[in-house]
Amino acid sequence: MRLWSTLERGPVELPPPEEKKRVGMYVCGPTVYDYIHIGNARPFIVFDVLRRYLESRGYEVVYVQNITDIDDKIINRAREEGSSPEEVAERFTREYLEDLRALGAKLPTYQPRARAYVDKMIELIEELIAKGHAYVADGDVYFSVRSFPGYGKLSGKSLDDLLAGARVELGEAKRDPLDFTLWKAAKPGEPKWPSPWGLGRPGWHTECVVMSRELLGETLDIHAGGNDLIFPHHENEIAQAEALSGKPFARIWLHNGMLTVKGEKMSKSLGNFYYARDVVELYGTEAVRYFYLSRHWRKPLDFSPEALEEARKAVEGVYEFLAEAELAGGGKEVALPEELAGEVRLLEEKFHGDLEDDFNTPGALAALQGMVNAGKRFAAAGGDRRALAAIAQRIRKLAAPLGLFQRRGPAGLPGKAEEIIGLLVDLRAELRRERNFRLADAIREKLAALGVELRDTPQGTVWTLR
């Protein structure tokens, strides 16, 4: 599989699982000071799918996503609501896990929290000081950017260019304006930990380095996050990690494009955001996932109610096909007939080919839609409808890593609901035969009000959940 890496500015090959089965993957997680917005959710969905696709191809993925629970924004939020930073972090960590579930993302292998790694961060900072890459000033510790020759290689910036726009905050004792904070001396009322430099707390850029080293080793196979993290966050991570190890911090750097609203980046500061949970509530998990996967992960994607609605309809369209196909198959295993096998195989190859080529999910979705169309054309041309079940099976299998099209019409219903609905459907069919349309329609309407939608087709009545 080839993936476009920010550092190389081009595609990098991921060794096949036969060569290297284990993949260490690190994705930058949330700062837990508020619910995540739908733009924050993009990497969590896209890289969740990448992880699951790799697993489906035989890799063993160790997927680490940090939770930043030490941060200015958390402190501010606690002040605003008169609680403690610990309480705020604890609460929004729980809410975050809730959101991940709502988004249909698999839980990461590890979700380390910064607070649990402060000791290790102090050790790392001490090492950096010992090696001459960091220095102490007034209880703060700074990383000396000039001590690391590769600084700027990820973002393509030169120190001189950066200098032009650099600014130093009042009270900072940096030797160079570009130096960044590793350890901050505590101000009154802030969370603090004891350290060789006095009471204080670690800077943001250190936690990912420490936690990824602890859980995945010195070189990550994949490091991913939003492209707004390239500079300074990931640049600063590389500086710390590589200054210490002398080895590449990550083999492949993935940076997803931003979610925009009317062309502008969605962000808390602009106020043009929607909470992820509200969007899921409105359009459903799969519509949200389809929406993200219908656009290449590196490109910007524009959010709008219309776009989500469009995704919802596209998802429903596939489910319509699956429902009819599986009804036609009658629950039995059916082989794919010769006339169809060739086309389906080609589409399957396209599906994998597209994903192997820089994780082209829009192309892969098109392949799935193509399979739906192939099935419809086959049936329309008089082919054995039972064969559609075989196509449905393929679609469900291929789409599993995408977290799409796994819902079974009946599945997930409590108790004997499925059989009871079946009973009503049969009863209504009988009423229709007797031309008792008043009662038949009443059943259809009452079921619709309960979210069970009936659709009469020449092959019988299909029902779906809304």
Next chain:
RNA sequence: GGCGGCGUAGCCAAGCGGUUAAGGCGAGGGACUGCAAAUCCCUUAUUCCCCGGUUCGAAUCCGGGCGCCGCCUCCA
């Protein structure tokens, strides 16, 4: 200003030197139906922002424009 990206049908969106230029949504026409909704079938880019160039051949490569966006400060 520096670095990076983008501009393909009404809208969204693949495409990485030779394909009939995927796919979705919408729209138009038709079929089916007790009705409704839905479904099904067909149609919907001689052309890829503009101008040059390379090539037998370019949406795809090169040069120059124009227009958007991101990063350079916390940010997924």
